[in-house]
Amino acid sequence: MKKALEVLNQLERDGVIARYAIGGAVAAIFYMEPFATEDLDVFVLPPDSSRGLLTLAPIYDALRALGYREDRECMDVEGVAVQFLPAYNALIAEALREAAAVDYEGAPTRVLRAEHLLAIMLDTARPKDRQRFAAFCEQAPLDNERLQDILKRHGLLERWRTWTP
Amino acid sequence: MDTMSATNGPAELQRALERKQARRRLMAAAPFPEKIAVVVQLQARFAPILRARGQEYRVWRLESPGQMKREV
Numbered sequence: 236m237k238k239a240l241e242v243l244n245q246l247e248r249d250g251v252i253a254r255y256a257i258g259g260a261v262a263a264i265f266y267m268e269p270f271a272t273e274d275l276d277v278f279v280l281p282p283d284s285s286r287g288l289l290t291l292a293p294i295y296d297a298l299r300a301l302g303y304r305e306d307r308e309c310m311d312v313e314g315v316a317v318q319f320l321p322a323y324n325a326l327i328a329e330a331l332r333e334a335a336a337v338d339y340e341g342a343p344t345r346v347l348r349a350e351h352l353l354a355i356m357l358d359t360a361r362p363k364d365r366q367r368f369a370a371f372c373e374q375a376p377l378d379n380e381r382l383q384d385i386l387k388r389h390g391l392l393e394r395w396r397t398w399t400p
Numbered sequence: 401m402d403t404m405s406a407t408n409g410p411a412e413l414q415r416a417l418e419r420k421q422a423r424r425r426l427m428a429a430a431p432f433p434e435k436i437a438v439v440v441q442l443q444a445r446f447a448p449i450l451r452a453r454g455q456e457y458r459v460w461r462l463e464s465p466g467q468m469k470r471e472v
Contacts, residue, residue, distance in 0.1 A: 236433070236436050236460075261436075261439075264432075264435050264436075264439060265427065265432055265435070267424075267428045268424045268425075268427035268428050268435075269427065269430075269435040269436075269438040269439050269442070270439070270442065271439065271442035271443060271445075271446050272439060272443075273443065273457060273458040274458070305455070306458070309458075314460055316458045316460070317459055337432065339432060340433055341431065370424075373424075374424060374425065374428040375428075
């Protein structure tokens with residue numbers, strides 16, 4: 236994991252990605268009890284995103300040049316199945332900008348904040364998001380003021396009310 | 401083995417739920433690398449079951465703290 240994060244940091248230093256942060260299940264696990272997941276979801280802001288391009292091709296090319304290989308929808312980076320996801324909407328772009336700096340055994344990295352993760356669960360609303368939602372609300376340290384602000388700005392308050400008892 | 405009676409059942413159930421919650425809080429507060437190690441243990445448990453059903457399933461392998469290798 237540490238080595239995989241160091242590779243991501245190298246991609247950022249080399250300008251292949253403008254910014255990255257861990258999202259998805261592994262980010263949720265940062266805040267709650269661990270559960271099974273296969274992939275490390277990494278949200279990225281590609282350097283070309285200011286021109287409206289959200290292609291992941293340069294990331295894949297750079298990793299291939301370093302000797303890493305695709306594994307289904309992921310790249311196998313130092314033994315970790317990494318799935319790159321572009322910041323495809325305003326909520327995720329904001330979550331990526333405001334991600335928390337975290338140290339993983341000496342490797343600096345970023346993890347999406349708990350309030351943004353919860354908002355993304357509400358926005359994505361897949362069955363597994365719904366399943367994870369209640370446990371996350373119970374276990375994750377949530378700043379309610381920050382959460383309400385995010386939900387309001389991204390039009391998710393109604394779904395929040397529907398999902399919370 | 402103790403069995404729950406009609407009278408003490410709810411209290412025992414309550415204690416069991418509290419113990420579960422306490423364990424979850426403990427796990428939630430564990431350091432990130434320790435949680436990742438648990439994820440890999442879970443992957444290793446699920447993989448044979450899912451592979452027996454014909455599903456592909458990735459397992460990371462911790463060679464040392466902070467270093468994982470994929471299971472071949």
